[in-house]
Amino acid sequence: MTPQLISLQAQSREPISVFIDSRGGNTFQAEALRRLLIAPDQDGGPICRIITIVTGRAASAAADLLAYGDYVIAYPGATIFFHGVRFTLDDPLTLEKASEFAESLRWRNDLFAMSLAKCSVARFVFRYAIMRGEFPDYRNRAGKQELTDLECFIGVISEKLSSTGTRVLQHARRRYERYEYLVERVVRRSARYRKFNQPTRQAEFEEIVLKEVISAVASRHKDPNWTFQRAGLTQLSDDFLLLLEYLSCYDSEDLQRVCDRFGSFFLSAEEQNELKAVADDGERQQRKLDKLKPVVRPIWLFFVALCHSLQEGEENDLNAADACWLGLIDEVLGSYEPVSLRAFVEWQPDPPPQPEPQLSNPAT
Numbered sequence: 088m089t090p091q092l093i094s095l096q097a098q099s100r101e102p103i104s105v106f107i108d109s110r111g112g113n114t115f116q117a118e119a120l121r122r123l124l125i126a127p128d129q130d131g132g133p134i135c136r137i138i139t140i141v142t143g144r145a146a147s148a149a150a151d152l153l154a155y156g157d158y159v160i161a162y163p164g165a166t167i168f169f170h171g172v173r174f175t176l177d178d179p180l181t182l183e184k185a186s187e188f189a190e191s192l193r194w195r196n197d198l199f200a201m202s203l204a205k206c207s208v209a210r211f212v213f214r215y216a217i218m219r220g221e222f223p224d225y226r227n228r229a230g231k232q233e234l235t236d237l238e239c240f241i242g243v244i245s246e247k248l249s250s251t252g253t254r255v256l257q258h259a260r261r262r263y264e265r266y267e268y269l270v271e272r273v274v275r276r277s278a279r280y281r282k283f284n285q286p287t288r289q290a291e292f293e294e295i296v297l298k299e300v301i302s303a304v305a306s307r308h309k310d311p312n313w314t315f316q317r318a319g320l321t322q323l324s325d326d327f328l329l330l331l332e333y334l335s336c337y338d339s340e341d342l343q344r345v346c347d348r349f350g351s352f353f354l355s356a357e358e359q360n361e362l363k364a365v366a367d368d369g370e371r372q373q374r375k376l377d378k379l380k381p382v383v384r385p386i387w388l389f390f391v392a393l394c395h396s397l398q399e400g401e402e403n404d405l406n407a408a409d410a411c412w413l414g415l416i417d418e419v420l421g422s423y424e425p426v427s428l429r430a431f432v433e434w435q436p437d438p439p440p441q442p443e444p445q446l447s448n449p450a451t
Contacts, residue, residue: 092123095135100128102136105156111147111168114199121155141165141407141416151199154207158429159416161407167415168404169397196398197332203415204394205341211390211414212345212383213428215240216352237385244412247425251402252409259393262329266388269330273299293331300327332395333388338380342387346379353382390414 095103103124125134139156141149146168153159153167161167222239226232229242241260245253277283277295286292304323305315315323336342351359358378365371393413397403410416411425418427 088120089123092120092126096126096128100132100135102138102157104138104140105152107139107141107145107149107153108143109145109149111145111149114148114151114195117148117152121152140420141167144168151203154203154415158418159210160418160420161410161416162420163407163422165407166404167407167410168402170403197328197395200395200398201391203397204391207394207415208341208345208387208390209348210417210428211393212349212352212386213431214244214412214414214425215386216349217426217431218243219352235385236382237389240386241389247412248409249406251404252406252413255393255396255403255405255409256413258396258399259389262392262396263389265326265329266333266392269300269303269326270333272303273330274334276302296330297327300330332391336388336391337384342380342384343376345387346376346383349383350375350379353379 092103105124124137127134136157137155138158138160139153140160140162141153142162142165144166145153146166147170150167150169218240219236221243222234222236225239225243226234234242241256245256248256273296276299280295282291283295301315301323304319304326308319313319354362354375362371362375362378365374405413405415407416407419408422408425411419411422411427418429423430
């Protein structure tokens with residue numbers, strides 16, 4: 088496909104539409120295709136926008152390529168299939184090789200999950216933002232006025248997903264709850280140490296975090312026969328890496344970009360006018376982020392948890408509607424629900440009815 092892509096890009100810098108119907112394959116080849124699609128020209132022209140469309144099936148590496156599109160469309164009967172990285176071994180497996188492969192699989196799963204989160208989070212936040220009007224009704228139906236907006240969002244879309252989509256969402260919710268538990272306990276306790284707040288090297292920071300994670304894991308298991316030797320080390324490693332993952336996303340540039348792009352969805356008219364009155368651009372931007380981060384951060388972190396959930400387990404086979412509700416694609420072709428970003432931008436209200444013209448002299 089390289090000659091075809093180069094030829095298209097040489098003709099113009101207009102958007103390129105990529106139609107996908109693939110069972111997947113090599114992730115390195117999918118990444119090579121992505122790099123070709125977004126390559127600049129020799130004159131430094133703008134990068135072509137990419138519209139990806141799944142017509143039948145986008146599985147494995149093809150699902151990743153689909154998500155990389157600037158705008159992603161699915162035909163109504165299409166399916167999108169995510170799973171963790173897989174290796175096929177030709178040689179006998181030894182203990183040393185097993186350890187190396189386990190570490191490599193974990194690293195690559197995390198890499199693909201974060202890559203998916205970064206390229207798709209705007210879709211998820213848009214889906215969340217336009218559904219906020221349904222949250223009060225959901226609280227009333229659930230009889231729980233204390234529910235957070237994020238809990239309402241999870242509840243609302245749970246009613247619209249297939250069984251597979253619901254399973255993925257609940258898996259993400261459990262991962263997010265582990266985030267919250269670890270942060271509430273570990274970060275609060277770690278803040279007492281200078282090495283956590285002012286480390287001279289990364290290992291000092293990790294030393295304190297690891298110490299508190301050990302305490303957190305031990306405190307969760309009350310069985311007198313439970314030991315770190317039997318199962319605890321695996322849990323310890325998972326929680327330690329999970330917390331580092333959370334902290335790396337907590338105040339990242341990706342979070343700031345989402346706040347900049349969707350700030351108007353979450354700020355009231357009064358708050359927006361208040362910000363406009365601030366003369367200094369830098370101070371205005373900082374105040375805007377201070378207002379938005381507490382609102383947007385849980386959405387961003389939950390989506391990170393969702394993307395990691397898609398890289399775990401054997402089968403995460405989503406239909407087109409599931410993928411759209413979960414923010415993984417922008418639009419299901421020919422469907423009005425959920426509303427797409429394109430439809431939202433193109434929507435025009437009906438003009439108000441015009442009064443009938445009145446003749447100055449009715450007799451004529």
